[in-house]
Amino acid sequence: MENFQFCISTKVLFGKGQIENLPQVASEYGQSVLLVYGGGSIKRIGVYDSIKSLLAGCEVVELSGIAPNPRIESVREGVKLCREHGVDWILAVGGGSVIDCAKVIAAAACTDMDAWQMIVNHAAITEALPICAIPTLAATGSETDAGAVISNTAINEKRSFFSPLIMPKVAIMDPTYTFTVPASQTAAGSADILSHLLEQYFVPQSTFMGDLLVEGVMKTIIHYTPIALAEPDNYEARAQLLWGSAIADNATLCNGNRICPFGVHGMEHELSAYYDITHGVGLAILTPRWMRHVLSDATVERFAHFAQAVWGVAPSDDKYAMAHQGIDATERFFKSIGIPMTLTELGINNEHFAEMARHAVETEGLLYAYVPLTEEDVVAIFNDCI
Ligand code: NZQ
Numbered sequence: 001m002e003n004f005q006f007c008i009s010t011k012v013l014f015g016k017g018q019i020e021n022l023p024q025v026a027s028e029y030g031q032s033v034l035l036v037y038g039g040g041s042i043k044r045i046g047v048y049d050s051i052k053s054l055l056a057g058c059e060v061v062e063l064s065g066i067a068p069n070p071r072i073e074s075v076r077e078g079v080k081l082c083r084e085h086g087v088d089w090i091l092a093v094g095g096g097s098v099i100d101c102a103k104v105i106a107a108a109a110c111t112d113m114d115a116w117q118m119i120v121n122h123a124a125i126t127e128a129l130p131i132c133a134i135p136t137l138a139a140t141g142s143e144t145d146a147g148a149v150i151s152n153t154a155i156n157e158k159r160s161f162f163s164p165l166i167m168p169k170v171a172i173m174d175p176t177y178t179f180t181v182p183a184s185q186t187a188a189g190s191a192d193i194l195s196h197l198l199e200q201y202f203v204p205q206s207t208f209m210g211d212l213l214v215e216g217v218m219k220t221i222i223h224y225t226p227i228a229l230a231e232p233d234n235y236e237a238r239a240q241l242l243w244g245s246a247i248a249d250n251a252t253l254c255n256g257n258r259i260c261p262f263g264v265h266g267m268e269h270e271l272s273a274y275y276d277i278t279h280g281v282g283l284a285i286l287t288p289r290w291m292r293h294v295l296s297d298a299t300v301e302r303f304a305h306f307a308q309a310v311w312g313v314a315p316s317d318d319k320y321a322m323a324h325q326g327i328d329a330t331e332r333f334f335k336s337i338g339i340p341m342t343l344t345e346l347g348i349n350n351e352h353f354a355e356m357a358r359h360a361v362e363t364e365g366l367l368y369a370y371v372p373l374t375e376e377d378v379v380a381i382f383n384d385c386i
């Protein structure tokens, strides 16, 4: 078991009606709040009205229209609003894009640096505004983690920023807010959750307990996603997906594993940077192709173990056969929940693969992934996705 440091400092308020605690959050963090949200889903589901009424005594400054794959321009606009209004804290309500945008605003508002420079230079910030996150989609787990991903479409880049200081102070997680998530986003969200688990499971060294925890959450997501798709307002299914998304990506499950850069995420960030596709869809397309590409004598035991533990593949002396059955089952699952499983279906061809591969290897640490990925490997995997 590897050494680790672990501190999830987010106070989680989970379940129906937890929004009633919002005035308490305001009394703790201040009367001037920046409300950050996306294209309007929070108005349709009623949470916007609840917030306005619960924060009636506060100055609520609004930043709306945060796009999926949030843009650096929105971050800069948010920083400007924080400075103009002397904002005390940020309330982020929406999917991972909204929460990520709020996190980088919170950090950049407390420095003199330009927000994009802060991200690409991995600046060690010393301060950030407090954040309360209200996720409305089960996917990224951004509400209890220390990361954020921002796009700069002018230069086709999508980059991550990490600091424990941007971890939300409070997360209000009400599964009923996710009832309206469309089927395509529900499926993409589950693919993202599974990918976070896979990226921490396929590592050079894992622990007995970590494996069981990750396998348990993977099986939970695989079990409940079709239920949430068939019955969008099934509370139990939505609740399991929402809590699963939070614990899948905040290190809770894999402490003691030898974690390495997330290889499939590194490749996907290029796809969404160039083509603005949904993150979870890109991950679902890449995952089985990546698995087949890295399957070798060195990894076959691990893939066979995965096949048996997660997909119930029968044990056999033919580890390659077991591994392939597990990979095929993974691909079939993504297809069964309605995800388009080729890049061609998204209108993507091989035009930019070489430059995307070069950039992914340079900026995402792919040479240090579970199986090191060179530019040639990445191009080959992209080509397999056509
Ligand atoms: O904009 P609105 O109107 O809110 O609509 C959103 C958006 O169109 C909609 N939506 C959200 N909640 C809804 C809803 N529609 C109906 N009812 C609801 N309750 O869903 C669409 C997608 O939202 P988005 O926030 O983009 O989705 P997601 O949560 O999957 O976030 C994806 C972003 O997070 C990044 C991704 O790269 C991508 O930019 N990631 C963040 C991570 C992190 N911070 O830890 C880790 C991930 O690996 C990931 O990279």
Ligand code: ZN
Pocket (backbone or CB within 6 Å): 140, 192, 195, 196, 265, 279
């Ligand atoms: Zn992800």
